[in-house]
Amino acid sequence: MNTKLIFTIAKSLLVARWRQTLVAAIGVTFSIAMFITLLGFMTGLNDLLDGLILNRTPHIKLYNELKANPNQPIDISDKFKNHYNFIHSVKPSGTRAEIYNYGAIIDALKNDKRVFGVAPKLVAQVFYNVGAIDVTGVINGIDVEAENKLFYFQDYVTAGKFIDLKNTPNSIILGKGLADKMLANIGDVVQVTTPKGDRIQLKVVGYFQSGLQDFDKTQSYSSLTTAQKLLGKPSNYVTDIQIKLTDMTLAPLVGQEYAKVFNLDAEDIQTANSQFETGSAVRSIISYAVGITLLVVAGFGIYNILNMMIYEKMDSIAILKATGFSGKDVNIIFISIALTIGFFGGLAGLISGFSLSVVIDNVPFNTAALPTIKTYPINYNPKFYVIGIIFSLITTYFAGLFPARKASKIDPVVIIRGKIK
Amino acid sequence: MSIVLQAKGISKNFHDPITIQVLKDVSFEINRGEFVSVIGKSGCGKSTLLYILSTMDTDYEGDLFIDGVAMRNKKEGELALVRNEKIGFVFQFHYLLNEFSVLRNVMLPGLKLGKHTEQEVEHRAMEKLRVLGIDNEAHKMANQLSGGQKQRVAIARALINDPLIIMGDEPTGNLDKKNSQIVFDIFNELAHEFKQTLLIVTHDNEFAQSTDRIIEMEDGRIISM
Numbered sequence: 001m002n003t004k005l006i007f008t009i010a011k012s013l014l015v016a017r018w019r020q021t022l023v024a025a026i027g028v029t030f031s032i033a034m035f036i037t038l039l040g041f042m043t044g045l046n047d048l049l050d051g052l053i054l055n056r057t058p059h060i061k062l063y064n065e066l067k068a069n070p071n072q073p074i075d076i077s078d079k080f081k082n083h084y085n086f087i088h089s090v091k092p093s094g095t096r097a098e099i100y101n102y103g104a105i106i107d108a109l110k111n112d113k114r115v116f117g118v119a120p121k122l123v124a125q126v127f128y129n130v131g132a133i134d135v136t137g138v139i140n141g142i143d144v145e146a147e148n149k150l151f152y153f154q155d156y157v158t159a160g161k162f163i164d165l166k167n168t169p170n171s172i173i174l175g176k177g178l179a180d181k182m183l184a185n186i187g188d189v190v191q192v193t194t195p196k197g198d199r200i201q202l203k204v205v206g207y208f209q210s211g212l213q214d215f216d217k218t219q220s221y222s223s224l225t226t227a228q229k230l231l232g233k234p235s236n237y238v239t240d241i242q243i244k245l246t247d248m249t250l251a252p253l254v255g256q257e258y259a260k261v262f263n264l265d266a267e268d269i270q271t272a273n274s275q276f277e278t279g280s281a282v283r284s285i286i287s288y289a290v291g292i293t294l295l296v297v298a299g300f301g302i303y304n305i306l307n308m309m310i311y312e313k314m315d316s317i318a319i320l321k322a323t324g325f326s327g328k329d330v331n332i333i334f335i336s337i338a339l340t341i342g343f344f345g346g347l348a349g350l351i352s353g354f355s356l357s358v359v360i361d362n363v364p365f366n367t368a369a370l371p372t373i374k375t376y377p378i379n380y381n382p383k384f385y386v387i388g389i390i391f392s393l394i395t396t397y398f399a400g401l402f403p404a405r406k407a408s409k410i411d412p413v414v415i416i417r418g419k420i421k
Numbered sequence: 422m423s424i425v426l427q428a429k430g431i432s433k434n435f436h437d438p439i440t441i442q443v444l445k446d447v448s449f450e451i452n453r454g455e456f457v458s459v460i461g462k463s464g465c466g467k468s469t470l471l472y473i474l475s476t477m478d479t480d481y482e483g484d485l486f487i488d489g490v491a492m493r494n495k496k497e498g499e500l501a502l503v504r505n506e507k508i509g510f511v512f513q514f515h516y517l518l519n520e521f522s523v524l525r526n527v528m529l530p531g532l533k534l535g536k537h538t539e540q541e542v543e544h545r546a547m548e549k550l551r552v553l554g555i556d557n558e559a560h561k562m563a564n565q566l567s568g569g570q571k572q573r574v575a576i577a578r579a580l581i582n583d584p585l586i587i588m589g590d591e592p593t594g595n596l597d598k599k600n601s602q603i604v605f606d607i608f609n610e611l612a613h614e615f616k617q618t619l620l621i622v623t624h625d626n627e628f629a630q631s632t633d634r635i636i637e638m639e640d641g642r643i644i645s646m
C-alpha cells in the first residue's frame with residue numbers, strides 16, 4: 001500500500017501540531033529515561049549485593065557434616081526389626097571432618113565438564129591471642145590461586161598482596177575488623193592457639209574486607225599448607241571442597257549427585273542463599289512497576305493529544321475520506337502518529353536514560369563495607385534498552401488505538417453537512 | 422453512448438428525531454460527457470442525493486451503478502477506491518488540507534491512487550493547475566489563497582485522477598459574483614473542451630440553463646429532467 005503517502009500525511013499532521021506533539025513525546029522520553037535509569041541502578045545494586053555473597057560462595061560445597069551415624073546397631077538387629085526404636089542422645093562417633101580420598105575426588109571433579117573450577121579449603125577453629133585475651137575465630141586454609149580464580153580473592157584484599165600468602169611461609173591475611181581488634185599492622189607477627197593447645201606465630205601480609213563486617217571480625221586466611229601445619233595434619237587434609245559450575249542453576253542437582261557418588265555432604269548455593277534471589281526479584285519488580293506506571297501516564301498524555309488533534313482535524317479527515325482514503329488509511333495515519341511519538345520519545349528516553357546512568361555511575365560512593373566499589377553501581381544491560389523501546393511503542397500504540405479508531409469512523413457526510421448548517 | 426452513473430429507485434429516510442423521507446424513488450441516468458445540473462428549493466434533498474451518488478452515504482434504499490458496477494454491498498474500502506478513482510468532488514466550502522501546499526493538495530488523491538509515479542503525479546497536478554489558471558500559486562500553503570482560488574484548487578484536485586464524473590454541491594455558493602463566474606466558466610470549459618462528465622447542484626438558474634440537462638427536484642422527487 002502507499003505507506004510513504006500515509007507517512008507524509010502523518011508527518012504533516014504532526015508538524016502542524018508540533019508543540020503538543022513535543023509535550024507528548026517528552027512524556028514518553030521522561031518515563032523511558034526513568035525506566036532505564038531505575039532499572040540500571042537497581043540491577044547494578046542487585047549485582048553488587050549478589051556479588052557480595054554469590055561471588056564468594058561456591059556453587060557446591062562438599063564437606064563432612066558432623067552427625068550421628070544414621071545406621072544405629074539396633075536398627076540393624078534382626079530381633080528388633082519390627083519395632084519402633086527410639087534412641088536418645090546419640091553422639092557422633094568416628095566421623096572425620098577431613099575429606100577422605102581427597103586427591104581422587106579432585107581428579108574426578110576436574111574431569112567433569114560441568115565444573116568450572118575447584119578450590120579446596122581447610123577450615124580451622126583457632127584463638128587469636130590479643131594480649132591476655134583470646135578471640136575465637138577461624139582460619140581458612142586456601143589454595144591461593146584457585147581461590148582467587150573462583151572467588152576473586154584479590155578484590156577483597158585491601159592492603160598487602162594476596163599472592164604473598166602463597167609466597168611467604170607461615171603468613172596470614174587478617175580480616176580488617178580482626179586486625180583492628182588485634183592492633184596488627186602488615187609485617188607484624190600475630191600468635192594463634194589451636195584447639196589442641198598448640199601455639200603458632202604467623203606473619204601478617206595483608207588485610208581483607210569482605211563487605212560483611214561480622215565476617216571480617218573473626219575470619220582470616222592462610223595458605224592450605226600453613227593451615228595444615230597449624231593443625232599438625234598431613235598435606236592431603238582438607239575439610240571442604242568448593243566447586244564452581246559453568247551453569248550455576250545446575251548446582252542443586254549436581255550437588256546431590258556428588259553427595260551420593262563421593263559419600264559426602266553437599267550444600268548448593270541456591271539453598272544456602274535463597275533470600276538473595278528474593279531481594280533481587282523484589283527490586284526488579286519495583287523498577288518495572290515504576291517504569292510502567294510512568295509510561296501509562298505518558299500514554300494518557302498521548303491519548304489526549306491525539307484526541308485533540310482528531311477533533312481539530314475533522315475537516316481534514318473528512319476531505320481525505322471524500323477523496324478516496326479509506327477508514328483503514330485514516331486509522332494507520334493516526335496509529336503512525338502515535339508510534340512516531342512513541343519511537344522518537346522512546347529513543348530520546350533511551351539516550352537520556354543512558355546519560356543519566358553514566359552520571360550516576362560517576363558519582364563517588366565510598367563505603368568501608370565495600371572496598372572494591374568507588375562509585376554507584378549501574379548495570380548497562382542492553383536488555384533494558386530493548387525492553388524500554390518496546391514498552392514505549394506498545395504504550396503509544398495502545399494510546400493511539402482508540403483515537404485512531406474514532407478518526408477512521410468519522411462520517412465525512414456529517415462533517416460536510418455540519419459545515420453547511 | 423455509455424452510461425456513467427445510474428440511480429434506480431433511490432429512497433432515503435432520516436430517523437432523527439422522527440422518520441422523514443427525504444428522497445422518494447429517485448431514478449435517472451447520466452451519460453458520458455454530459456453536463457448535468459440539479460436545481461430545486463432549499464431542503465428538497467439535493468445534497469442528500471449527491472452524498473449518496475458520491476458513495477459517501479451508504480444508508481439508502483434502491484440501487485446505484487457507477488460505470489456499470491453496483492455500489493450496493495461494496496465494502497467501505499472498496500467505495501473509497503471508487504471515490505478515489507472515478508469521482509471528483511467539489512464542495513461548497515473549499516476543504517483543502519491546510520497542512521499542505523496547493524500542489525500537494527492536488528496531488529494527494531493521485532498519490533493515493535498510485536497509478537503514476539510521484540513525479541508524474543506532480544507533473545499532472547501542475548498541468549491541472551495551469552488549466553485552471555492558478556499554477557502561480559502551486560507552492561503556497563493552502564490557507565494563503567483567496568476563496569475563489571481555493572475553489573479552483575479543489576477543482577484541480579477533483580480532476581487529478583481523470584475521474585469518470587465530477588460532482589459539485591453548490592461549488593459557487595460561497596463565492597462572490599466574479600469568482601462564481603470564473604468557476605462556471607471552468608465547468609463549461611471542462612464540459613465542452615475536455616468532454617468531462619459533470620453533475621453540479623446549483624441555485625443559479627442562469628448557470629443551470631447553460632448546462633446540457635437540468636434535473637429539477639421538489640420534495641425529494643425529480644419533477645423534470
Ligand SMILES: Nc1ncnc2c1ncn2[C@@H]1O[C@H](COP(=O)(O)OP(=O)(O)OP(=O)(O)O)[C@@H](O)[C@H]1O
Pocket residue numbers: 417435436437438443461462463464465466467468469470
Ligand atoms: N442528518 C439529518 N437528520 C435529519 N434530517 C436531515 C439530516 N440531514 C438533512 N436532513 C433533512 O433532509 C432534507 C434535505 O436536506 P438536503 O441537505 O439534502 O437539502 P438541499 O436540497 O441540499 O438543501 P440546500 O439547497 O439548502 O442545500 C432537509 O429537510 C433536511 O432538514
Ligand SMILES: [Mg+2]
Pocket residue numbers: 467468469590
Ligand atoms: Mg444542500
